[in-house]
Amino acid sequence: MAEAPGRPKVVIIGAGFGGLAAAKALGGTDLVVTVVDRLNYHLFQPLLYQVALAGLAATDVACPIRRILRHHANVEVLLDEVRQIDLPRRRVHLADGITLAYDYLIVAAGAETSYFGHDEWAPIAPDIKDLDDALEIRRRVLSALEAAERTDDPQEKRRLLTFVVVGGGPTGVELAGAIADLSAEILHEDFRRVKPSETRVVLVEMADRLLLAFEPKLSESTRLQLGELGVEVRLGVRVEQIDDDGVLVGGEVIQSRTVLWAAGVRPSPLAAALGAPRDRSGRIVVEPDCTLPGHREVFVIGDMASLTPAGASVPLPGISPVAIQEGQAAARNILRAKGSLPTEPFRYFDKGFMATIGRARAVAKLGRLRMTGLVAWLAWVFVHLWYLVGFRNRLVVFLNWIWAYLMANPGARIIAGGSPRRPPGMQGGKRRATPEPPGYHQAFNRLK
Amino acid sequence: MAEAPGRPKVVIIGAGFGGLAAAKALGGTDLVVTVVDRLNYHLFQPLLYQVALAGLAATDVACPIRRILRHHANVEVLLDEVRQIDLPRRRVHLADGITLAYDYLIVAAGAETSYFGHDEWAPIAPDIKDLDDALEIRRRVLSALEAAERTDDPQEKRRLLTFVVVGGGPTGVELAGAIADLSAEILHEDFRRVKPSETRVVLVEMADRLLLAFEPKLSESTRLQLGELGVEVRLGVRVEQIDDDGVLVGGEVIQSRTVLWAAGVRPSPLAAALGAPRDRSGRIVVEPDCTLPGHREVFVIGDMASLTPAGASVPLPGISPVAIQEGQAAARNILRAKGSLPTEPFRYFDKGFMATIGRARAVAKLGRLRMTGLVAWLAWVFVHLWYLVGFRNRLVVFLNWIWAYLMANPGARIIAGGSPRRPPGMQGGKRRATPEPPGYHQAFNRLK
Numbered sequence: 001m002a003e004a005p006g007r008p009k010v011v012i013i014g015a016g017f018g019g020l021a022a023a024k025a026l027g028g029t030d031l032v033v034t035v036v037d038r039l040n041y042h043l044f045q046p047l048l049y050q051v052a053l054a055g056l057a058a059t060d061v062a063c064p065i066r067r068i069l070r071h072h073a074n075v076e077v078l079l080d081e082v083r084q085i086d087l088p089r090r091r092v093h094l095a096d097g098i099t100l101a102y103d104y105l106i107v108a109a110g111a112e113t114s115y116f117g118h119d120e121w122a123p124i125a126p127d128i129k130d131l132d133d134a135l136e137i138r139r140r141v142l143s144a145l146e147a148a149e150r151t152d153d154p155q156e157k158r159r160l161l162t163f164v165v166v167g168g169g170p171t172g173v174e175l176a177g178a179i180a181d182l183s184a185e186i187l188h189e190d191f192r193r194v195k196p197s198e199t200r201v202v203l204v205e206m207a208d209r210l211l212l213a214f215e216p217k218l219s220e221s222t223r224l225q226l227g228e229l230g231v232e233v234r235l236g237v238r239v240e241q242i243d244d245d246g247v248l249v250g251g252e253v254i255q256s257r258t259v260l261w262a263a264g265v266r267p268s269p270l271a272a273a274l275g276a277p278r279d280r281s282g283r284i285v286v287e288p289d290c291t292l293p294g295h296r297e298v299f300v301i302g303d304m305a306s307l308t309p310a311g312a313s314v315p316l317p318g319i320s321p322v323a324i325q326e327g328q329a330a331a332r333n334i335l336r337a338k339g340s341l342p343t344e345p346f347r348y349f350d351k352g353f354m355a356t357i358g359r360a361r362a363v364a365k366l367g368r369l370r371m372t373g374l375v376a377w378l379a380w381v382f383v384h385l386w387y388l389v390g391f392r393n394r395l396v397v398f399l400n401w402i403w404a405y406l407m408a409n410p411g412a413r414i415i416a417g418g419s420p421r422r423p424p425g426m427q428g429g430k431r432r433a434t435p436e437p438p439g440y441h442q443a444f445n446r447l448k
Numbered sequence: 449m450a451e452a453p454g455r456p457k458v459v460i461i462g463a464g465f466g467g468l469a470a471a472k473a474l475g476g477t478d479l480v481v482t483v484v485d486r487l488n489y490h491l492f493q494p495l496l497y498q499v500a501l502a503g504l505a506a507t508d509v510a511c512p513i514r515r516i517l518r519h520h521a522n523v524e525v526l527l528d529e530v531r532q533i534d535l536p537r538r539r540v541h542l543a544d545g546i547t548l549a550y551d552y553l554i555v556a557a558g559a560e561t562s563y564f565g566h567d568e569w570a571p572i573a574p575d576i577k578d579l580d581d582a583l584e585i586r587r588r589v590l591s592a593l594e595a596a597e598r599t600d601d602p603q604e605k606r607r608l609l610t611f612v613v614v615g616g617g618p619t620g621v622e623l624a625g626a627i628a629d630l631s632a633e634i635l636h637e638d639f640r641r642v643k644p645s646e647t648r649v650v651l652v653e654m655a656d657r658l659l660l661a662f663e664p665k666l667s668e669s670t671r672l673q674l675g676e677l678g679v680e681v682r683l684g685v686r687v688e689q690i691d692d693d694g695v696l697v698g699g700e701v702i703q704s705r706t707v708l709w710a711a712g713v714r715p716s717p718l719a720a721a722l723g724a725p726r727d728r729s730g731r732i733v734v735e736p737d738c739t740l741p742g743h744r745e746v747f748v749i750g751d752m753a754s755l756t757p758a759g760a761s762v763p764l765p766g767i768s769p770v771a772i773q774e775g776q777a778a779a780r781n782i783l784r785a786k787g788s789l790p791t792e793p794f795r796y797f798d799k800g801f802m803a804t805i806g807r808a809r810a811v812a813k814l815g816r817l818r819m820t821g822l823v824a825w826l827a828w829v830f831v832h833l834w835y836l837v838g839f840r841n842r843l844v845v846f847l848n849w850i851w852a853y854l855m856a857n858p859g860a861r862i863i864a865g866g867s868p869r870r871p872p873g874m875q876g877g878k879r880r881a882t883p884e885p886p887g888y889h890q891a892f893n894r895l896k
Contacts, residue, residue: 040594041862057505064861066638076640079594096598131864146488146527150544190514192524413512414489416579 007032008103008338011092013082013270015042015065017320018302019108021327027072029335034100036092038081039130040064046320046384048128049171052137053178062131082109082270087295104297104334108327109268111303111318116264121242125166125259128175137260139415141179144258145187148194155255161199162256164247166239167263168205169212170355173222175260176203177358180229186413201231202256204249206263208236211363213317213353218363221372225361239263265318267304274298279306279315288345290330296343299333301326309348321351354380455480456551456786459540461530461718463490463513465768466750467556469775475520477783482548484540486529487578488512494768494832496576497619500585501626510579530557533721535743552745552782556775557716559751559766564712569690573614573707576623585708587863589627592706593635596642603703609647610704612695614687615711616653617660618803621670623708624651625806628677634861649679650704652697654711656684659811661765661801666811669820673809687711713766715752722746727754727763736793738778744785749774757796769799802828 008031012019015037026033041062050056066077081095085105092100113127126136141163148160163183165176183199203210203226209219210226210233223233237250246256266282276293277285283306284292290305292298302323306315316322325348333343354364354376362376371379456479460467463485474481489510498504514525529543533553540548561575574584589611596608611631613624631647651658651674657667658674658681671681685698694704714730724741725733731754732740738753740746750771754763764770773796781791802812802824810824819827 039863040590041864057507058864059505059862062862062864064638067861070638078598079591080598098598131862135864142488143527150526150528150546190512190518413515414507414510414579415487416489416506416510416583 009034009101010104010106010334011036011100011102012106012108013092014108014110016108016110016302016323018323018327019106020068021324022106022108022301022331023069023075025328025331026334027069027075029074031074031334031338033075034078035065035069035075036078036080036082036094037065038079040079042068043130048134049174049178051131051134052128053141053175053182058131058135085270085273087274087298090297106299106301106330107270107274107304108302108323109270109304111265111267113261114264114266115261121261124244125242125261127261128171135416140258141182142413142415145183145191145194149191157198159246159255160257161194162202162246162254163200164202164204164254164256164259166204166247166259166261168203168207168210169262172203172205172262173210173226173355173357175262176201176231177226177229177356177361180231181358202234202254203231204234204237204239204247206236206238211355214363214365218365218370218372222355222357222363225357225373229358265303271304274300283315289333289343290326290346291343296337299330301330307346316348319353322348325349354383356380457482457549458552458554458782459484459548459550460554460556461540462556462558464556464558464750464771466771466775467554468516469772470554470556470749470779471517471523473776473779474782475517475523477522479522479782479786481523482526483513483517483523484526484528484530484542485513486527488527490516491578496582497622497626499579499582500576501589501623501630506579506583530718533718535746538745554747554749554778555718555722555752556750556771557718557752559713559715561709562712562714563709569709572692573690573709575709576619583864588706589630590861590863593631593639593642597639605646607694607703608705609642610650610694610702611648612650612652612702612704612707614652614695614707614709616651616655616658617710620651620653620710621658621674621803621805623710624649624679625674625677625804625809628679629806650682650702651679652682652685652687652695654684654686659803662811662813666813666818666820670803670805670811673805673821677806713751719752722748731763737781737791738774738794739791747778747781749778755794764796767801770796773797802831804828
């Protein structure tokens, strides 16, 4: 690292939307900035479900962090994991033994999946947080279809062709819609023994409507649009049990070999380690300028921070526009503090909210506009292309989408990555910890 | 499977170049064809090294097998692994318990990597045979560069920046050239503390020249072109030992944290299981019509078969044009046999041979033409685009290439896939079974 006595040091933990926005805003200043992330890529998470199910390559939605920041000579990137933050001594200890001193710290380590106290469900019902997760979900869905093509047991075939998505937020809605679209297309064209009408996609949500962050009218539109795709929506029911045979939900057993989890998030464990008061979901209750209480040199932003705007009753949601704007605000406040100016409270500019439902449907709230169906989907395409990191990615994703929209995209139906090295048959990745049901193998003998 | 008494059944094991060519040639006939492969995709192996190192996405070089064969209603695809071939009873037993009966069998299971009796080197020096291998190699090379950026220990930095490729065939030449190109580019642009001039790429070959399948003049051109890229070529030396600290080759220790293996292949274990005479490299010595001796209904093709053309002194090489033509010939002979016609001996039409060396260099032999440098590279691009499976792949690969040629392609520098779930730091995937060298971690403390 460039030795620069006197030049203040900024450490940014996490290169998600928040951390990256802060790093960019501090690029070209006379601060010495170090960005630490445990992955070498920044992920455009809103499109991750498309890597799993809807025709994008892993490389289309991600870009190496150091690539994004390469033009900022004062910004350094370290691929490493944070072990400990020493607030009194203003130091960050990394897994590889490196210690970084800071004058200002931005903690933007994001959120991880919460199984609501049932971590034993994680191997059975994977979540979708990074590229390896997306490839794992792709592997499971495609492997289930392959196994259904092989089996002669009608009951097992039904289990293999039933997909359950837990959680009716944007991710759950997107996953359910994409599975419905994908299975309809490829079963129709590429498979011989399985028909599209045999698949079943069930979306389960604890609340009494989908997309709680929207107003009820758009929630209802989402439910109707999912219905058009053949997705069964179960509202107001709680998942009681998940095992290799399926889920128990509201007293009913849904037999399924593929359960996906999109139900809850909790902040990175670093939040608890900072020792400050936290809200009900574990996020740190930050000061109005996003600083950690008692530490004006430490900013906590994005999914780790709980900030209730003046006059509002609930904290800002854990979505990328909030993280980006908080990152930019933290950078501005660091520059102000360095110039001995008082920091400014964070003000969120609400640009809206949107979610896709399959290939050509969506709901969107943009300012005062409310859109549904194809119009909302076109707005979604435009906004997401606009924000996608890096020109090449934007171009390739755009071409891929055009292509995927016109005809099915075979490249992204390859089973690779995710769980490694298993023969991709019935095992379906990490599953199958429990014994096969009796008669399972015998049913396969199709010698004639 | 469609029950069709009286319609002869063909089972094809393997959907590589040979098996796929046979399946396509049998599509639309009145035979009932079943293709079995343990992967769901056909791989365009000649471009696999580009997924590892040179800017292609995994999805660009692969296509689902059932997608390729979807228009042939008489061809079925099974994702499964072969456990046993019962020649007397004409049955194939699969891992999932399925048994397939056949009238004709095409065995095209290809080759796997041979470590020449040193299988313990496999975890240290990965090979490149499928997409997961390519992603693992990408992970290791990029992780080594990341670790070099972190370290303050000059000796460790040198080890991290030294890349050894074992094997001077086309794959080894391609890998070495691609590492040299990649590290030059991204170290120049994206890294702060590591300079391109600090990297070292060593290509080790046991024979006294590279690319033994070419004539010596082209081998020499290859050596010179690699030299222009900065690759050190060591000829006539044998690898004696590989461990976590590097390789021992011809009595000299080359300290390195990244060793790649491209030195040898051996046929699939199914070759030995067929019980027929085999050549020195383990391939089955087939009849002139590619049938298994004593079994006129069983064809063995591609990398598993050893066939010496009339008048030639050596068997045909294990390359894709041979496999493709053998697959087509096997299909023709099955149709002849079914019509009670005698089978015809296989005749190979030699289209030539080519290998790339980095971004804009190659050697090629096409008929009587011999090309080197940029001209050969352009010929290589043209031929490979032409043969790439599927129109979309062809278009996307072409766009990617244009892009990669004009400027560096960041998307394919993402560390995902390959070895799963490890924090991608110093561990570099599956390596580091041995303890760290002393002082290794202390060296990282860069607190100032």
